[in-house]
Amino acid sequence: MFDQRDKKPEKSLEEMQEELIKLQKEMQAVLMKDRAANQIRLGYFDDQEFLVEPQAQPEEERIEYFVSKYKKNYKIKVIGIGGAGNNIVEDILRQYPDLVSENLMFYQLNTDSKHLNLLARNRSKAIRYLIDSPYTDGHGAGGDVQKARLAISQYFDKEVDEILNECDICIVIAGLGKGTGSAGSTYIINKAATKKIITLAYVVIPPNTEGSLSYEKATDALYDLLKDANAISQLRMDDINKNLNYLSVVERNQEISNNIGLSIKTIVNLINEQTIYNLDYADLITFFQKKDQLAYEFLVKEIKLSSSQENLVAQKLLSDDWLDANQLIVIYQLSKQLPGKLYDELNAKIKASVNRNAHIVFGSKYVDGDDNIITILGKKTSSLIHANNTLAYDPYNLISRPDQQIKNVITDDYLWNQAKLLEQKLAAINQDQTQNTFKNTNRADGKIETSSILNLLDQDE
Structure with a gap:
């Protein structure tokens, strides 16, 4: 039998070592052809080989890094307080269910547990809180503003702080003239204002048929809101009942919710929309900035036009409520087929509908199709309380x-x-x-x- 041990090696040990060294050098030569890709060398360590020359950063990466250093997702809290505020929030979420997000949250606060339980059956995405206290026992405030204020300040203050945590814009919705809405709206707006949060309020003023007591409570609350909020938007039931007398009561209430919902949606789009030219978050902050303790009201309107419309001579774009507006944000969603002449006419009519010294900021984005949508956000010094100095008046x-x-x-x-x-x-x-x-x-x-x-x-x- 052949014994493997009897076979003589073809190469000596020295020759094999030399061949191994040769193979190492050949492999090293191959790896070193691309130093940028192969920075580790076989056989030894040289820290100089790890000094890679800095490469130019791609433009897209530099822009993304620059933007990501700053806050992009602004937090908005919409708070419906009291029965009317709760119902309006519910209607808004029914019409715009996609509005709710991590950065836009809706709340329903009430002293009436029965009302909250009814709303809970709808399974909307609103976050509900019962303002529970010995003053109200879960049965509501019964129109007593003082009782509602004590319930909120003594038994719900911590929850209000939690809601306002990490909030950039606080929007309060309430019906004035009764207890929880009147007391709660003023309390929340005041607390948000002390936290340097942008504060807006949508309020519904009761009709004259409810009597002077409701009227006084509504006006007292409105006075406090004007002092503290950056701006308010009021809807007067007397005007709504007069102008929409052909609608049912349910349809009138729905119209209120639609108007407020459209307004909130406009503000949210202005903050989040990245494709509106010439408008950004800073424009919105400047728009709602409170100056010299003046009291402000704001309005929102959406106008739809067709590109085929020849002129706007016979169409009134804005009502008389806008005559005193001294600041506007106009957002155009323009069809690419919109004639330049019609665009110029739109600008002229908008300018003619407000104070001649009004400051107007135009923004635009282009959309497919034939329809054009003009959304106008207007602000005016409140004629309810005109304040050149302070709201603590003689x-x-x-x-x-x-x-x-x-x-x-x-x-x-x-x-x-x-x-x-x-x-x-x-x-x-x-x-x-x-x-x-x-x-x-x-x-x-x-x-x-x-x-x-x-x-x-x-x-x-």
Whole structure:
């Protein structure tokens, strides 16, 4: 039998070592052909081989890195407080279910457990809280503003702080004139304002048929909201009932929710939309910025037009409510077929519909199809309480109207408010100095209570 041990090696040990060294050198030569790709060398370690020359960063990566250093996802909290506020939030989520996201959250707060239980059956994406306290026992505030305020401040303050945590814009929706909505809206707006949060309020003013008590509670709450909120948007039931008298009660209420829902959707789109040219989040912050303690109201309108429309001569784009607007954001969603002449005419009509000194920022995006959508966000100094200085007024300075309409009848010595405080166009008439006395005026910390003024306004001249 052949024994493997009897076979002589073909190469000596020295020859095999030399061949191994040769193979190592050949492999090293192959690996070193591309130093950028192969920075580890066989056989030894040289830290100089790890010094790679810096390469230019691709443009897209540099832009993405620059943007990612800053906050992009702004948090918006929409809070419906009280029965009316709860119902409006529910209607908005029914119409726009996709609005809810990690950065846009809806809340329903109430002292009435029965109402919250009814809403819970709809399984909407709103987050519901019961304001539970011995003052209300889960049965509601019964129109008692003081009782509702105590319930919220003493038993729900921690929850309000949690809701407002990591919030950039707080939007409160409420019906005024009763307890929970009036007290809750003012409490939340005030707390959000102290946290330097942008605060907006949508409020529904009760009709005259509910009587002077509801009217006074609504006006007192409205006064506080105007002091603290960046801006408010009010819907007056008297106007809605008059202008929409052909609709059923349910349809009128739905119209309120539709208007508020469209307004919120517009604000959200302005924040999140990346393809609107010439508009960004800073424009929105500037728009809602509160200056010199002035009180502001805001309006939103959406207009749909066809590119085939020849002119707009016969069409009124904005109502008289916009005449006093001093700041606008106009967002065009334009068809690529829109004639330039029609675009120019649109701009001219919008400009003619507001204060001639109004500041207007235009933004646009192009869409497919024939339809054009114009969304207009307007802001004006509130005619409910015009404030050139502070909202802590003396009686004679409660309303200061600088415009030409009534400045000729207002003096420091004579002031009398005609009609209702809630009317957008307030008129003032001269009154004899001997009769210019405000009786039973209640003051607290140098501020006049609006309820005492309302009693005077309701009196005959």
